Amino acid sequence: MITKTYKCAVFALFTLIFTACKKDQVSAVMYETQSTITVENVLDSRPLVESGTFKGSGTLPVILPGQSINIQFSAAKGQAISFATMYGWSNDLFFAPANPGILVYDADGKPLEGDVSSQVKLWDNGTRVNQVPGANVNHPGVQDTKVITEIRGIDAQGNSYLAASSLVKTILKYNGNSIFTLTLQNISGGTANETPLSPGVWAISYIAGGQLLNPAPLYSAGQSTANGLTSLAETGNTLPLKDYLTSITGIFTPLSPVLVVIYNGVENPVYKLGEPDRGQGLEALAQKGNAESLATYLKGKPGIKAVYVLKAPSTTVLLPAIENQSGGKVSQDITVSPGDRLAIATMYGFSNDWFFATLEKGIDANFKGDVSSSIKLFDDGTAVNEFPGAGISQFNLTGKPSKESLPIALVPNPNAFTTLPDVSKFIKVVLR
Structure with a gap:
């Protein structure tokens, strides 16, 4: 009788646990939502990097x-x-x-x-x-x-x-x-x-x-x-020709393939402001536009729910708007749950080691709308800076970056080389 009673109790407990687990799984699925992230290079580019007058x-x-x-x-x-x-x-x-x-x-x-x-x-x-x-x-x-x-x-x-x-x-x-x-x-x-x-x-x-x-x-x-x-x-x-040159002088840069990370319960997996590059692959992204190393490192790490590298069709990089041609655009369908955060990173292509990224706290992955205001331009601190688009050691201009070791920081604007447009004039990020 005792044995039979014990067996019945164990069976009832097992059934209860199984049912509870099943309900939790169903609840988690019920709270998941589908979204799409779109990243676009919206820079209205110019063909001249510098111009001026003399007398x-x-x-x-x-x-x-x-x-x-x-x-x-x-x-x-x-x-x-x-x-x-x-x-x-x-x-x-x-x-x-x-x-x-x-x-x-x-x-x-x-x-x-x-x-x-x-x-x-x-x-x-x-x-x-x-x-x-x-x-x-x-x-x-x-x-x-x-x-x-x-x-x-x-x-x-x-x-x-x-x-x-x-x-x-x-x-x-x-x-x-x-x-x-x-x-x-x-x-x-x-x-x-x-x-x-x-x-x-x-x-x-x-x-x-x-x-x-x-x-x-x-x-x-x-x-x-x-x-x-x-x-x-x-x-x-010189005034008429100067005015013409000024109108076609400015910024031109592609954006590298875009790293997108969905995470929960951990700090920003890409960088931390004021600290040096973590040596996990961000340096390759910031200097060479290669997001694959950091993506590979992050996949499967605690708190990392999904990692994507978004490449533009045919060009791979996201080109800026050139005359009447729109800039490059990439999109990715994502699945998110309450509490999920989202981080993105992409290289300022014609720089030594600058990258656009979400602020350190990331973005609420469940938000719907334009989140471009959460994007800033950072200096990875791993390569000596030169005039953006006019530097002999810039990787995307066939150069080899000259190494340095500084903490990650926001790129000042104006900076030592030029005055940049607002970040919103470079990159647009929308969640739908």
Whole structure:
């Protein structure tokens, strides 16, 4: 009787436990919800990474014979600096390097330095009939409608000119950390082509996939002048061309494949502000855009419910908006429960080790709507920073990052190199 009673009690207890477990499982499933996360590169990109103006330092803004000016800029391998300045005692002639400009690294990525005057040419803007060059030129002169052409000793009217390198001396110096100084010196004094040089403009194009986004930012040989160059070539007025260059100068960057992590009951699995990189794979994401290492590390760890790496179709990376083409977009269906948090991370592609990520507390994974305001830009502290999009050691510009060891921090804005748009102008994250 005792044995039978004991068996019945055990059976009843087992049935109770089984039923309770089954109810808990059903309850957990009932509280799960389906959602979709969408990440989009919404940057309205620009093709020029830097541009600016220069002028003489005297009472007059011109650069007189014997005077010089300096242009400081940053550049990556394959990038070039272009500039334009008026041959002051002419109707519409200007000095400029042949496109795409003066390359500042050799094929091995070694900075080039020294006299690069031979790369500077003299150009005819084609909008005025040339008179004999000199102080007595009548400005603006007779109108003409020709295309931009290089003057090689003699212009269309038979006037003679020395080589541009005999009139403008151009010296390139490397300052370190991808920063250069280009010095333009007016050496025309005492020559048959003595002339002041006007204030001028300069520009550097982004390079992506080995191709310059704008290889002819100031002029195109064999084509009609445009974008305000005529004002510079005829009167030395830089303002119209400067305004044009400013309108196409700014930020261009892809976003790397996006790491998405759903977690519960643990701290942010990607990073902690003020502490060094954990050595779990974030460095590879921040420096090279490789999210796979960190994703592999996190999968199966306590509190980690799901890990995804979202890649854009065909391009893998999320390209920015280019002219009329929308930026890259990726989406992922996710399953979440009450209390779940969500973290994302993606590289600022044209940087040394910057990454966009959710704030340290993450995002409520059950929220519906735009959560872009929870995204900030961080510096991983594992590579020396350079001008974004113009650094010789940036991985996505064929460079090798120079290591450093600093705690993870927010990227200041403005920073030592440039002023960035608000993070919301780069990346949009929506939960639906």
